[in-house]
Amino acid sequence: MRNYLFSMLSFKFLILACFLFVTTVYGQEEDNNSPNFIIIFADDLGYGDLGVFGNPSIKTPHLDKMSFEGQKWTNFYAAASVCTPSRAGLLTGRLPVRSGMASSTNRVLFPNSKNGLPASEITLAEQLKEAGYTTAAIGKWHLGHKEEFLPTNHGFDTYFGIPYSNDMDRLQGEAYKGYWKRPNDSIKTEHFNVPLLRGTEIVERPANQNNITKRYSDEAVTFINQQDETPFFLYLAHNLPHIPLFASEEFKGKSKRGLYGDVVEEIDNGVGKILDALKEKGLAENTIVVFTSDNGPWLPFKNNGGTAGLLRAGKGTTWEGGMRVPTLFWGPSILAPAVISDLGSTLDLFTTFCTMANTNIPTDRIIDGVDLTDVLLEGKPSPRKSVFYYRGSELFAARVGDYKAHFISQGAYGELGERVQHDLPLLFNVAFDASERFDIADAHPEILKEITELVFKHKSKLVRGKDQLVERE
Amino acid sequence: MRNYLFSMLSFKFLILACFLFVTTVYGQEEDNNSPNFIIIFADDLGYGDLGVFGNPSIKTPHLDKMSFEGQKWTNFYAAASVCTPSRAGLLTGRLPVRSGMASSTNRVLFPNSKNGLPASEITLAEQLKEAGYTTAAIGKWHLGHKEEFLPTNHGFDTYFGIPYSNDMDRLQGEAYKGYWKRPNDSIKTEHFNVPLLRGTEIVERPANQNNITKRYSDEAVTFINQQDETPFFLYLAHNLPHIPLFASEEFKGKSKRGLYGDVVEEIDNGVGKILDALKEKGLAENTIVVFTSDNGPWLPFKNNGGTAGLLRAGKGTTWEGGMRVPTLFWGPSILAPAVISDLGSTLDLFTTFCTMANTNIPTDRIIDGVDLTDVLLEGKPSPRKSVFYYRGSELFAARVGDYKAHFISQGAYGELGERVQHDLPLLFNVAFDASERFDIADAHPEILKEITELVFKHKSKLVRGKDQLVERE
Numbered sequence: 025m026r027n028y029l030f031s032m033l034s035f036k037f038l039i040l041a042c043f044l045f046v047t048t049v050y051g052q053e054e055d056n057n058s059p060n061f062i063i064i065f066a067d068d069l070g071y072g073d074l075g076v077f078g079n080p081s082i083k084t085p086h087l088d089k090m091s092f093e094g095q096k097w098t099n100f101y102a103a104a105s106v107c108t109p110s111r112a113g114l115l116t117g118r119l120p121v122r123s124g125m126a127s128s129t130n131r132v133l134f135p136n137s138k139n140g141l142p143a144s145e146i147t148l149a150e151q152l153k154e155a156g157y158t159t160a161a162i163g164k165w166h167l168g169h170k171e172e173f174l175p176t177n178h179g180f181d182t183y184f185g186i187p188y189s190n191d192m193d194r195l196q197g198e199a200y201k202g203y204w205k206r207p208n209d210s211i212k213t214e215h216f217n218v219p220l221l222r223g224t225e226i227v228e229r230p231a232n233q234n235n236i237t238k239r240y241s242d243e244a245v246t247f248i249n250q251q252d253e254t255p256f257f258l259y260l261a262h263n264l265p266h267i268p269l270f271a272s273e274e275f276k277g278k279s280k281r282g283l284y285g286d287v288v289e290e291i292d293n294g295v296g297k298i299l300d301a302l303k304e305k306g307l308a309e310n311t312i313v314v315f316t317s318d319n320g321p322w323l324p325f326k327n328n329g330g331t332a333g334l335l336r337a338g339k340g341t342t343w344e345g346g347m348r349v350p351t352l353f354w355g356p357s358i359l360a361p362a363v364i365s366d367l368g369s370t371l372d373l374f375t376t377f378c379t380m381a382n383t384n385i386p387t388d389r390i391i392d393g394v395d396l397t398d399v400l401l402e403g404k405p406s407p408r409k410s411v412f413y414y415r416g417s418e419l420f421a422a423r424v425g426d427y428k429a430h431f432i433s434q435g436a437y438g439e440l441g442e443r444v445q446h447d448l449p450l451l452f453n454v455a456f457d458a459s460e461r462f463d464i465a466d467a468h469p470e471i472l473k474e475i476t477e478l479v480f481k482h483k484s485k486l487v488r489g490k491d492q493l494v495e496r497e
Numbered sequence: 498m499r500n501y502l503f504s505m506l507s508f509k510f511l512i513l514a515c516f517l518f519v520t521t522v523y524g525q526e527e528d529n530n531s532p533n534f535i536i537i538f539a540d541d542l543g544y545g546d547l548g549v550f551g552n553p554s555i556k557t558p559h560l561d562k563m564s565f566e567g568q569k570w571t572n573f574y575a576a577a578s579v580c581t582p583s584r585a586g587l588l589t590g591r592l593p594v595r596s597g598m599a600s601s602t603n604r605v606l607f608p609n610s611k612n613g614l615p616a617s618e619i620t621l622a623e624q625l626k627e628a629g630y631t632t633a634a635i636g637k638w639h640l641g642h643k644e645e646f647l648p649t650n651h652g653f654d655t656y657f658g659i660p661y662s663n664d665m666d667r668l669q670g671e672a673y674k675g676y677w678k679r680p681n682d683s684i685k686t687e688h689f690n691v692p693l694l695r696g697t698e699i700v701e702r703p704a705n706q707n708n709i710t711k712r713y714s715d716e717a718v719t720f721i722n723q724q725d726e727t728p729f730f731l732y733l734a735h736n737l738p739h740i741p742l743f744a745s746e747e748f749k750g751k752s753k754r755g756l757y758g759d760v761v762e763e764i765d766n767g768v769g770k771i772l773d774a775l776k777e778k779g780l781a782e783n784t785i786v787v788f789t790s791d792n793g794p795w796l797p798f799k800n801n802g803g804t805a806g807l808l809r810a811g812k813g814t815t816w817e818g819g820m821r822v823p824t825l826f827w828g829p830s831i832l833a834p835a836v837i838s839d840l841g842s843t844l845d846l847f848t849t850f851c852t853m854a855n856t857n858i859p860t861d862r863i864i865d866g867v868d869l870t871d872v873l874l875e876g877k878p879s880p881r882k883s884v885f886y887y888r889g890s891e892l893f894a895a896r897v898g899d900y901k902a903h904f905i906s907q908g909a910y911g912e913l914g915e916r917v918q919h920d921l922p923l924l925f926n927v928a929f930d931a932s933e934r935f936d937i938a939d940a941h942p943e944i945l946k947e948i949t950e951l952v953f954k955h956k957s958k959l960v961r962g963k964d965q966l967v968e969r970e
Contacts, residue, residue, distance in 0.1 A: 071551075075836055078544075078551020078806050080571035080821075081928050083836060092565045098553035280838060280899060280928035327930060333551050334804050348553075363548055363556060365753060426753060455554050455753035457800060 058155065058255040058381045059358060060311040062244075062298065063373065065114070065259070066291060067107065067164060067189075067266040069350065070321030072333025073288055077350045079331070081281040082288050086296035087315060087352060094313075094354035094361060095400065099455075100368040101411050102319050105339060105346035106437075107166050107189060108132035108493065109414070110318040110370065111261070115147040115167070115178070117374025117393035121417050124489030125167070128417045131340070131437065131493075133166060135192050138495035140168010141178060146386050148374045149179030152257045155383035160247050161185065163240045163261035168492075171224045180259070184243050186218050186231050190263040190270075193217035193230070208283045208328070211268050235272040237264055237287065241294025248301040255381070260298075261318075262291055267328050284328055299354070309357045312380070312400070316370060317349040323436055336460045340437040342413035342420035342430070344454055359400050365455070366406030367423070372396050390487075410478060417488065422479050426455035427468070429475040449476070531628065531728045531854045532831060533784040535717075535771065536846065538587070538732070539764060540580065540637060540662075540739040542823065543794030545806025546761055550823045552804070554754040555761050559769035560788060560825060567786075567827035567834060568873065572928075573841040574884050575792050578812060578819035579910075580639050580662060581605035581966065582887070583791040583843065584734070588620040588640070588651070590847025590866035594890050597962030598640070601890045604813075604910065604966075606639060608665050611968035613641010614651060619859050621847045622652030625730045628856035633720050634658065636713045636734035641965075644697045653732070657716050659691050659704050663736040663743075666690035666703070681756045681801070684741050708745040710737055710760065714767025721774040728854070733771075734791075735764055740801050757801055772827070782830045785853075785873070789843060790822040796909055809933040813910040815886035815893035815903070817927055832873050838928070839879030840896070845869050863960075883951060890961065895952050899928035900941070902948040922949070 072078050076088040076096060103113020108131070109120030120126035123145050133140065141147075149159040161175035161183045168174070169187035176183050195215050213233040220231035244260050264270065264287045271278075271286035275293070279285025295315060302308040321330030323338040323345075332338050332345030339346055351368065353359055375393035378385050385391055398404040413421035413428075421430045430450040435441015451465035451472050465472055545551050549561040549569060576586020581604070582593030593599035596618050606613065614620075622632045634648035634656045641647070642660035649656050668688050686706040693704035717733050737743065737760045744751075744759035748766070752758025768788060775781040794803030796811040796818075805811050805818030812819055824841065826832055848866035851858050858864055871877040886894035886901075894903045903923040908914015924938035924945050938945055 072807050075569075075571075076549060076551075078549075080807075080931050081838060083838070085836070088565075088836070092561075096548075098548075282929050326935065331807050331932070333807050334545050334553075363558070363561070365554060365556070456755050458553050459804070462799065 057310070058157070059355070060251075060256045060258075060307060061152070061377050061381075062258045062260065062311060062313045063114070064295060064298070064313065064315045065111075065163075065261040066315070066317045067262055067264060068319060068322045068330065068339055069265055069288065069317035070330030070332045070338060071335050071345060071348055071350050072331040073265075073321065074350050078333050079281070082279055082285040084288065084292040086292045086299065090295065090299065090313070090315065090354045091352045092361070093356060094352060094359050095364050097351040097353065097364045097368050099365050100316065100349060100351035101347050101370070102317065102349050103370050104414055105319045105341055106131050107164075107318055111166055112141055112145075113392075114370040114373060115141070115149070115259075116145050117148070117371050117391045118145070118389070119371070119392050119412060119414065121414055122390060122392075122487065122489050124492040126414055126417045127491045127493035129491065129494045131416065133168060133188060133493055134496065135169065135188060136496045137168070137493065138497055139492040140170060140173025142489070142492065143172065143177070146389075147179045148377060149175070149257060149259065151179070151374070151378050151383050152381055153179050153181070155378075155381045156254065157381065158251065158254050158256040159259075160256070161259045161261070162243050162247070164189070164263045165261070174221070174224050176223055182223065182247075184220075184222050185240065185261070186220055186236070186263050188218070190216060190218055190233055190236075190266055191268055193219075208269060213270055216268065233263070233268070233270040236270065237262055237290045237294060238272045238274075241291075241297055244294070244298050245301045248298065248305055248307065251305070251307065257377070264291065265330060267322065267325050269328055282327060284330060288330075312353065312355040312358060312377075314351070314353050314373065316351040320346045320349070334459050338436055340415075341435060341441070342415050342433065343460060344428075344458060346436075347411075347413055353400055355400075360403035362403045364399060364403070364406070366399065367408040367411060368396055368399070368406055369393070369408060369411060372408060376400070412479075412482065417491070419479060419483065422475050422482075423454065424471075424475050424478060426453050427471050427475065428452050428454045428460070429465075429472055429479075431479070451475075530783070531630070532828070533724075533729045533731075533780060534625070534850050534854075535731045535733065535784060535786045536587070537768060537771070537786065537788045538584075538636075538734040539788070539790045540735055540737060541792065541795045541803065541812055542738055542761065542790035543803030543805045543811060544808050544818060544821055544823050545804040546738075546794065547823050551806050552754070555752055555758040557761065557765040559765050559772065563768065563772065563786070563788065563827045564825045565834070566829060567825060567832050568837050569835075570824040570826065570837045570841050572838050573789065573822060573824035574820050574843070575790065575822050576843050577887060578792045578814055579604050580637075580739075580791055584639055585614055585618075586865075587791075587843040587846060588614070588622070588732075589618050590621070590844050590864045591618070591862070592844070592865050592885060592887065594887055595863060595865075595960065595962050597965040599887055599890045600964045600966035602964065602967045604889065606641060606661060606966055607969065608642065608661060609969045610641070610966065611970055612965040613643060613646025615962070615965065616645065616650070619862075620652045621850060622648070622730060622732065624652070624847070624851050624856050625728075625854055626652050626654070628851075628854045629727065630854065631724065631727050631729040632732075633729070634732045634734070635716050635720070637662070637736045638734070647694070647697050649696055655696065655720075657693075657695050658713065658734070659693055659709070659736050661691070663691055663706055663709075663739055664689060664741055666692075681742060686743055689741065706736070706741070706743040709743065710735055710763045710767060711745045711747075714764075714770055717767070717771050718774045721771065721778060721780065724778070724780065730850070737764065738803060740795065740798050742801055755800060757803060761803075785826065785828040785831060785850075787824070787826050787846065789824040793819045793822070807932050811909055813888075814908060814914070815888050815906065816933055817901075817931060819909075820884075820886055826873055828873075833876035835876045837872060837876070837879070839872065840881040840884060841869055841872070841879055842866070842881060842884060845881060849873070885952075885955065890964070892952065892956065895948050895955075896927065897944075897948050897951060899926050900944050900948065901925050901927045901933070902938075902945055902952075904952070924948075
C-alpha cells in the first residue's frame with residue numbers, strides 16, 4: 025500500500041517537477057502552472073483540539089478528512105507563542121526578533137500601537153505577487169492597524185478582516201468587567217469595538233463577531249470562485265477560537281465541548297466549504313492547503329481556552345503546548361499522504377512556497393525558513409533540524425533533533441508562572457517524552473553541549489530588529 | 498457526503514437485516530451468513546497512544562486507516578481499570594462484581610490463585626459457539642490458569658497464549674530486582690517464567706516474549722486462513738504493551754517513543770496483517786473487527802507506560818484515564834463510518850455480537866451490556882446512557898450522559914493516591930471537561946441527585962458473586 029502510494033507520488037512529483045522546469049525555462053510571466061496556496065490559520069487553537077489530534081468531544085470531520093487525504097504533521101511549530109510575532113514569522117520566514125516584531129516590552133501590538141511590520145520586511149505575499157500570483161488576506165492581521173502596515177501595503181491585493189485581536193478595543197464599564205469569567209451568553213460582540221476592514225476602509229464597527237467565522241470562510245469561497253488561470257495565494261487567518269468566543273446560530277450549542285467546541289466546529293465547517301469550492305472549480309489538483317494555529321491554547325481561560333492534549337502548558341510559554349501546533353497539509357494530487365513526525369515550522373512556509381512558485385528567496389537578509397518541498401511531495405526526511413523557542417525577544421529554549429533544552433522557563437501569562445533561569449538547563453527528549461516530564465540533563469551532557477553551542481552561535485550572529493511593539497500613542 | 502454515506506448504509510443495513518431475517522426463519526443451523534467477529538484487545542494501552550487518538554511519536558498507520566474506514570469511539574469504556582475484571586466483563590457482558598471476578602482483596606488473579614471465571618458464567622464464545630460459530634482465543638487470558646478455567650473450557654475451540662500477565666512468575670534474585678526501574682535492555686524475557694499454552698498444554702516456558710506479539714498476530718492470520726463458510730469469533734488479547742516491554746528485532750528501536758512505541762507499532766503491524774488476511778480471503782465484507790484496550794496506561798512506570806492524552810490519571814483509577822479506552826470498529830461494507838462520541842463499553846460487545854449473530858441473550862441473569870448494532874450499522878444514537886466505574890468490588894464513580902460523579906476517588910496503584918471518600922461527590926461534565934479539572938457539584942445538585950439515585954438503585958439490586966480472586970494456594 026505504502027509502496028503503491030510512493031510510486032504514485034513519484035509520478036506526481038514528476039508532473040510537478042516538469043512544470044517547475046517549464047516555468048523556469050519560460051520565466052515567471054508565462055507561469056500559470058505554479059500551485060495555488062491557501063493558509064488557514066486558527067488563533068489560539070491547541071494541539072489537542074482537533075478530532076484527528078485526539079479531541080474526544082469536538083467533531084472536525086473536514087479537518088480529519090484533510091489529514092487522511094494529506095499530511096498530518098505532529099512536530100510542527102509556530103514561530104512564537106503569541107499572536108503578533110507568530111504572524112510576522114509566518115509571513116516573512118524570519119524569526120520575529122529579526123524584524124522587531126518580538127519585543128521585551130509588549131507581547132503583541134495593541135490598538136494604540138504606533139508601528140507594525142516594517143515596510144523593509146518582505147512578505148510571502150510580496151514574493152508570490154512578484155511571481156505573478158493573485159494574493160488575498162482574510163481575517164486577523166495583527167501586524168499593524170495603521171494604513172501603511174495593513175495587508176494591502178504588504179503584498180496582498182485585497183484584505184477583509186479585523187486588523188488585530190477580537191478582545192481588543194474593549195468598552196469599559198459594567199458590561200465589560202471581567203468578561204471572561206462570566207457566562208458566555210452575557211458577553212456581547214458589542215463589548216468589543218473592533219473594526220472590520222475592507223482594504224483599508226472600516227466597513228463595520230464594532231465588527232459583528234457572532235458570524236465572523238462564517239463570513240471569513242464565505243469570503244474565501246467567493247475569492248476562490250473568482251479565480252481564473254492566474255495562480256493565487258490566500259491567507260485566511262481566523263480571529264477565533266481566541267476569546268471572546270462567538271459562534272453563529274447554526275453552530276451555537278452544537279458541540280459537546282461547549283462554545284469553544286462550537287467555534288472550532290464552525291471553523292472546520294468553513295474548511296469543508298473551501299475544499300469543496302476548490303473541487304468544484306477544478307482547482308483541487310493544483311492547490312496546497314495548510315491548516316495550522318498561531319500558538320497553543322490560552323489555558324488561564326479554562327474551558328474557554330482549548331487543550332494542548334498530552335503536551336505541557338500552552339499559549340505564551342515555550343513548553344511544547346505553547347508552540348507545537350496541530351498542522352495539516354492537503355493537496356490531493358500533489359502531496360504524499362503521510363503522518364510526518366519530523367520537524368517543521370510556520371517559518372518554512374515562506375521558503376517552501378517561494379520554491380514551489382519558482383521565485384527567488386531574498387539573499388540580502390537571513391531567512392530562517394527551510395524548504396519542505398521534498399517532505400510534502402515525496403515524504404522525504406525534513407531538512408529542519410532545530411527549533412528556537414523565543415518568549416518575547418528572549419530565547420528560552422531550543423530543540424535539536426529530538427532533544428530540547430530549556431535555558432529559561434516560565435508559566436503562561438496571567439497564570440502563576442515565575443521566570444526561572446536554569447543554571448543547568450533542563451533537557452527533554454520531546455519525541456520520547458512529549459509531555460516534558462523527565463529532565464535528562466544529567467545523563468546527556470554531550471547533547472546539552474551541542475544545543476548550547478548552537479544557541480551561542482545563533483545569539484552571537486543575531487541582529488535584532490528595532491522593537492516595533494514598544495511605541496504607543 | 499454524509500447523506501450519501503447514510504443512504505449507502507441504510508442499503509447495507511437492509512442487506513444485513515435480510516440475512517438476519519433469513520437466519521431467524523431458517524434457524525441457526527443454516528446460519529452461515531452471520532458476520533464474523535474479531536476482538537483485538539491491547540493490554541494497558543492508553544487513550545492517547547494511537548496516532549488517530551493524538552499520539553505525536555507512535556506511528557499506527559493501520560489503526561489510523563481502520564478508524565478512517567470505520568468508526569472511532571471517543572467515549573468507550575473498559576469494564577474495569579485492571580486486567581482480570583476488565584476481561585471478565587468483556588467476555589460475559591456483566592459487571593465483574595456480579596461474577597466474583599472483581600474483589601476487595603486482590604486486584605487480579607495470580608499464578609497461585611485457586612480460582613477463575615466460574616463455569617456458571619456464560620461467555621460470548623459459548624453464546625456464539627451455540628450459534629454455530631468457530632471460536633478461537635489467542636493471547637492473554639487472565640481468567641484462571643487452571644485447566645477448568647482456561648479458554649477451551651469457556652467456549653473457545655482453541656487457545657494459544659500466556660494465561661496471565663507477562664510480568665508474573667518472576668524469577669527472584671538480582672536478575673529480577675526492581676526490573677522496571679532498570680534500562681530495558683537489562684530486562685530479559687527469561688526473568689519471567691510465564692508459560693505459553695496451546696489448548697491446555699504448556700508448549701514453552703518461559704514463553705519467549707521477544708516475539709510474542711508477532712506470534713500472536715501470525716496465529717490470528719493462520720486461523721483466518723483456515724476458515725471456511727462457518728462464521729467465526731476470534732478473541733486476540735495481546736499481552737503487551739503491559740510491562741515488561743518486548744519487541745521483535747524488526748521493531749526494536751523503530752519508534753521515536755522508545756521501546757513502548759516499538760511495541761505498539763508491532764501491534765499495529767499485526768492489525769494490518771489481520772485486515773489484509775481478511776481482504777485476501779474475501780472475508781472483509783462480512784467481518785467486524787474491534788480494537789480496544791483493557792484499561793488505561795500504567796503511569797507509575799513512567800515512559801514504560803503509555804499516555805492517557807488529555808484524560809486524567811490512568812490504570813487502576815476510576816478517573817477517565819483509567820477506564821476510557823481508544824476504540825475502533827471496522828467492517829467495510831457493514832459499518833457506518835463515523836466518529837462516535839456517544840457512550841459505549843466493552844460490556845456491550847457481548848450483547849451486540851449475540852444480537853448480530855441472532856442468538857438469544859441469557860434471561861436467567863443480569864446482563865449489563867446494551868445492543869450497539871444500530872450505532873454500528875447506521876450511526877444512530879447509542880442506547881447506553883450510563884457507566885459504572887468500579888475499583889475492585891467497590892463503586893467509586895458513575896457517569897450518566899455527559900456527567901460523572903465521583904463518590905470515592907484514589908490515585909493509581911503504586912502511586913501516592915490516598916483514598917478519599919467525598920461527602921459531597923465530585924461532579925464533572927466529562928464531555929465538556931474530559932480532563933476532569935472543574936468540579937461543578939455545587940452548581941448542579943439536580944444532576945448529582947439523579948446520578949446518586951441511579952447508583953442507589955444499582956447497589957440495592959446488586960447481587961455480588963462470590964469473590965473468586967481471594968483464595969491462593
